[in-house]
Structure formats: structure tokens, C-alpha cells
Ligand code: SF4
């Protein structure tokens with residue numbers, strides 16, 4: 001819906017502030033990553049609602065680059081929609097997105113957001129990487145391209161395809177799928193950005209274009225089932241593409257393959273592990289169990305939870321394109337560094353992730369915190385790969 005369709009809803013926000021916290025208030029800090037960083041009401045979900053109402057609905061404030069900077073610092077983590085106590089809570093992230101669409105229309109997006117969108121339009125990815133390089137992560141592996149008749153299309157996404165840290169997860173998942181014997185393949189240079197971040201950044205037209213491009217190739221190849229590396233791709237493909245494909249996040253598929261005995265984890269993996277819930281798997285798609293069921297099925301893994309976990313998980317700060325735009329910024333109070341310190345406090349020696357964006361954000365934070373000798377970031381697919389016979 002467009003922002004005008006929310007005009008009777010936005011003003012109902014009381015700025016009471018429930019949306020800044022966790023659901024049980026047992027955690028004394030703030031769970032909105034933006035407010036946690038800046039501690040200014042204008043950077044809180046309720047403050048943003050009022051700014052949007054005054055500027056983009058009532059016209060009492062002139063929409064400005066400064067407003068745009070505030071709106072684009074939000075990581076779209078969805079804590080506010082989950083925690084707001086009012087009936088319109090589901091609309092809050094939609095209002096934030098609709099306000100960004102207005103910013104796109106008014107050509108007021110921050111320069112770095114414009115760059116992200118232009119790169120995706122020109123190259124099919126935000127990194128300005130050539131399409132043919134989208135295959136590179138699978139070089140020297142036996143992971144092959146999708147062929148008609150394969151049961152699963154392995155949709156890798158931009159971060160897993162191009163980011164050198166996250167490519168480790170892309171390869172590990174490919175290796176696990178090979179060991180399962182499941183017929184699958186990836187698209188490589190025929191894959192374009194899934195558009196999840198483009199949609200979150202408010203570029204509806206570009207999102208529709210990307211959706212069309214991907215859907216066309218899925219149909220040409222007769223794809224029926226898709227497994228994604230990234231929860232961001234999972235969210236876009238499952239909820240915002242047509243429903244003619246069955247879409248799984250890889251943790252759901254691997255959990256089922258372990259349960260059915262197609263993956264044998266009896267070699268085990270000895271480690272104390274804590275798990276970071278990605279927003280687009282947890283809060284957006286209510287999947288908290290599959291990653292934990294995988295980890296606890298592996299002999300030798302001791303799973304310990306962080307203080308903020310499951311629906312109360314604290315965003316790594318990379319959502320809504322922030323992994324690229326970095327509008328929320330770095331520093332000791334950045335969400336990723338706070339999250340790494342929380343993981344370290346559990347005494348775990350592995351911080352397990354199930355998202356290539358979380359992986360790159362938390363890996364950088366780990367180095368900034370100087371904790372590389374005490375904690376390692378590993379994707380669940382890497383842990384699983386090490387445990388397979
Ligand atoms: S969004 Fe909901 S919880 Fe947050 S300030 Fe507004 S009314 Fe309160």
C-alpha cells in the first residue's frame with residue numbers, strides 16, 4: 001500500500017515506546033538497533049512515525065535529506081511491529097517502507113542508497129560485479145549448475161555469491177547438499193538479485209523488474225522447489241514472488257534431511273555454540289526451531305542461548321541494505337559489535353549464523369572487538385559439513 005493509505009493509521013502511534021524493547025522487558029537495554037545506537041526519539045520507531053506523519057502526510061515539515069538519513073538508518077528488523085501493543089502493529093514496517101517509497105519518488109534517498117539501487121539495476125547485484133563472476137564462488141567444487149529435472153534450485157543470492165567471507169557458507173551448503181544425494185543445482189550467471197533489500201529500500205519498480213527476471217528463468221528451467229542460502233532471499237521468494245514455487249530456507253531442508261537419515265551427522269562436532277537468529281528467518285518468517293534442531297542433532301554440540309534470543313533477538317545491523325550502505329555506522333555501539341559481545345558472554349566458542357549478511361556483519365565486528373582467538377563465526381552449514389560422515 002502507498003503511504004497515503006496509512007494516513008488514518010500513522011497518527012494513532014502514541015510514542016509510548018513499547019516498540020523499542022524486547023517482549024518480556026527482562027533485557028534492560030533497547031532492542032530497536034537504531035534507537036539503541038543514537039538514543040534520540042527521532043531515531044525511534046514512534047519518532048519515525050511522527051516525522052513521517054508531519055512531513056509526508058500533513059506537509060508540516062519539508063521532506064529533507066536529513067529525514068531520509070533517519071528513515072534509511074532503520075534495518076527493517078521488525079522488532080517494532082512485533083512489540084507495538086496496538087492493532088496497527090503489523091503496519092509499522094510497512095509504513096516505514098512506504099515512506100521510503102516516497103523518498104525514492106522525491107529523489108531524496110541518501111547517495112549511498114542511490115548507488116546500491118543503481119548497481120543492482122545495472123549489474124544485478126549491489127557490488128558492481130560482472131554477471132559472469134556470479135559463478136566464481138563454486139570454482140574447484142563439484143557443485144553444478146541447475147539442469148531441468150533437478151529437484152531443487154539452490155538460490156545463492158548476491159552476498160553468498162560475491163562476498164568472500166559469505167562464499168564459505170555458500171560452498172559449505174553446496175557440499176552438504178552434495179553429500180545428501182539430492183539432485184540440485186545453482187543458476188550462477190543466470191541468477192539476479194532477489195530484490196529483498198531493494199523492496200525494503202522502497203524501490204518498488206526495480207523490485208518488480210528483478211522478480212520478473214528471476215521468475216522467468218525459474219519457469220524456463222521448470223523449477224518447482226527452491227532452497228535459499230539467505231533468509232533475505234527466502235523472505236522475498238516465499239512471501240513476495242508468485243506462489244508457484246515451493247521455497248525453503250536451507251535450515252528447514254537440512255533439518256528434514258537429518259531427520260529422514262539422508263544426512264548422517266554422527267561424526268559430530270565438539271563445540272559450545274550460540275546461535276544468532278536472523279530477522280528475516282525469525283521475526284519475518286517465524287522460523288526459530290529448524291536451526292536449533294540441526295545444532296542439537298549434532299553430537300558434541302552444546303547449544304547455549306544469548307540473553308536476547310528467538311523473537312527477542314537483536315538485529316546484527318545489516319538488514320534493509322545496511323550491510324552495504326552502512327548508514328547505521330560502525331563503532332563500539334554498533335549492533336553487530338554489541339551482538340558479538342553478547343555471544344562472547346555466553347562462553348561459547350562458536351557463534352553460529354544462518355544468514356550470509358549476519359555472517360559478514362558479525363565477522364567484521366569480531367575483528368573490531370579483537371575476539372578472534374576466543375570466538376569464531378560459522379554458518380550452520382559449515383558446522384553441519386564438519387559433522388557429516
Ligand atoms: S509504534 Fe506502537 S509501541 Fe511504538 S510508540 Fe507508536 S504506538 Fe507505541
Ligand code: SF4
Nearest residue numbers: 032074075077078080
Ligand atoms: S524495523 Fe527495527 S530498526 Fe527499524 S524502527 Fe523498527 S525496531 Fe527499529
